[in-house]
Amino acid sequence: MSRRVVVTGLGAVAPGGTNLKQYWDLLSSGRTATRPITAFDPSPYRSRIAAECDFDPVEAGLSPQEARRMDRATQFAVAAAREAIAGSGLDLPGTDGERLAVSLGCAVGCTTSMEREYVVLSDGGRSWLVDPEYAVPHLYDWFVPSSAAAEVAHTVGAQGPVALISDGCTSGLDAVGHGAELIREGSADVVVAGGTDAPISPITLACFDAIKATSPRNDDAAHASRPFDATRNGLVLGEGGAVLVLEELEHARRRGAHVYAEVAGFGSRSNAYHMTGLRPDGVEMAEAVRVALDEARIAPEGVDYVNAHGSSTKQNDRHETAAFKRSLGDHAYRVPVSSIKSMIGHSLGAIGALELVACALAMEYGVVPPTANLHVADPECDLDYVPLTAREQRVDTVLSVGSGFGGFQSAVVLARPDRRTA
Known part of the structure; x- marks a missing residue:
């Protein structure tokens, strides 16, 4: 086991x-x-x-x-x-x-x-x-x-x-x-x-x-x-x-420790494509998400919140939106998605850990942080990005993703331990 x-x-x-x-x-x-x-x-x-x-x-x-x-x-x-x-x-x-x-x-x-x-x-x-x-x-x-x-x-x-x-x-x-x-x-x-x-x-x-x-x-x-x-x-x-x-x-x-979440799944892939460029179809990020969900034994429909990479560049946000649709199917249109980089910027090697801390706190308090500064909808980015205002809801499972220069794509799934069987 x-x-x-x-x-x-x-x-x-x-x-x-x-x-x-x-x-x-x-x-x-x-x-x-x-x-x-x-x-x-x-x-x-x-x-x-x-x-x-x-x-x-x-x-x-x-x-x-x-x-x-x-x-x-x-x-x-x-x-x-x-x-x-x-x-x-x-x-x-x-x-x-x-x-x-x-x-x-x-x-x-x-x-x-x-x-x-x-x-x-x-x-x-x-x-x-x-x-x-x-x-x-x-x-x-x-x-x-x-x-x-x-x-x-x-x-x-x-x-x-x-x-x-x-x-x-x-x-x-x-x-x-x-x-x-x-x-x-x-x-x-x-x-x-x-x-x-x-x-x-x-x-x-x-x-x-x-x-x-x-x-x-x-x-x-x-x-x-x-x-x-x-x-x-x-x-x-x-x-x-x-x-x-x-x-x-x-x-x-x-030792009776307080548990915020279980690290239920992790996946990482590379696009072997371009140092800074991304394919618009999001295949490699979608594959990292699939691997993480499979390891967590959680279906796409079980994801309650997606913490996006959301860097605020044209190509990343399109790539990521496509990846969510490819990996989560129709559920991508129902699950809340947000990017905290709208509030704290992009701290490169630190941001993934900062986002995971935010995900654990979202589970702890039942609050999905918003995407600040999102006023004008982009037709190519047509998911529920939680614009401007935080949303109160129960969060049992979170998917957090990252995308990096060199073609790196990673995904982590956090879940309440009682959501998964041993």
Whole structure:
């Protein structure tokens, strides 16, 4: 009999809410956290807006030494992990460290710190040859993205498998999928899993400008991210981190833990097609959804809510709509679908984990978060996208999907444990 995996703790550092309560308050109210960039002067760039986290590492409980050592993305992950562990009620000193694992997703690594140090070492880009004597000692950790996973492992005392999953915008979803598999196969009893990214930096902004993937709606930052809206013109970058405590079901029951949901299914596929392009028929995402539902032993009609990738680009939203119709059939027209990127932007490797936390809270509170800024219906996107206002309804099963550059497509199914038989 396969070991079952449940979620017993949640933590989040997000735009508009640097803890779990603030994050859910933002989502359930339909407010947006997208705004003009304040982290640096964005005036030279085409898109000058983002969803930033008002995050103070010391206020979040990190020591000044930890804050100096860790890149911003790592700080998000550690803060979210601490909140998730505290909320789970897990007794870390009483937990076997060899049965405790970490699976963290991240797309662009320690970009913020590396770019800052390069500017210093190269004298603002004027020197090709740099003097390493000017480098901070932590620069060499920042070159290795797995340093973020190592810091989380150190924080929680994990001596089991520790992994950094980096496959673009599906990294957060895939890290949770990998973490669940570690428990199912018997390699761990508890996994601290999630995603983190801090991509709001000049180099990342320039890269997205080059391919015109980001919205140039700089005069209306609060309403720039418009998934599934006919007037959408690109994504809005975000940042943040989210962590879920995954636990073997019987392990959780023995200690009387509160269970948010079961990680019932996971599927991942690639389109082997184009680095940034998507086929309009959505076949590869539909296949990832089929695999996840099959693993969960849940029929398409059993899905109560779909948390969409909903990046607010023309091709993604069309591709995703087609994928839902292909994988869910007629039920695609009846099930509520929404994109929280309309409120917190697209935080690349973190967003999948942030979305899963939102899904678990939607199940907990019986509220489907809305798609903000959806005013003008797109005839090609003709599903129920929960426009503008959250919707109260019982949610027993959630499908959350992600789509990433490189052709990555992933799907996770969360369900109430009593909805599935062993």
